[in-house]
Amino acid sequence: MGRYYRKKKMVVEDHTQKLRLLAVKKGFCQECGSRHEPNQPHNCDSMFYQARFRMQHGRFPNWKDAMSHCSPEMKEVWTKELKKLRQM
Numbered sequence: 001m002g003r004y005y006r007k008k009k010m011v012v013e014d015h016t017q018k019l020r021l022l023a024v025k026k027g028f029c030q031e032c033g034s035r036h037e038p039n040q041p042h043n044c045d046s047m048f049y050q051a052r053f054r055m056q057h058g059r060f061p062n063w064k065d066a067m068s069h070c071s072p073e074m075k076e077v078w079t080k081e082l083k084k085l086r087q088m
């Protein structure tokens with residue numbers, strides 16, 4: 001009984017920690033926890049984004065994931081810049 005309770009408490013605490021991680025300040029992107037225009041990619045380097053993405057998809061995100069919601073034109077611009085920086 002006591003053992004079961006301890007185990008359950010750990011799960012609850014773990015859940016609370018995840019929820020705290022998901023609480024984003026107002027004016028910041030809810031996905032990556034950074035400040036950017038909605039038409040811009042998420043901050044792929046953000047620890048918040050990586051943790052959140054991993055929770056949802058079971059793997060770490062790359063820049064393609066970070067810009068998956070962007071327009072084709074925006075993707076093109078970012079892909080070009082990221083290739084210059086050798087991030088892609």
Ligand SMILES: [Zn+2]
Nearest residue numbers: 029031032042
């Ligand atoms: Zn974002």
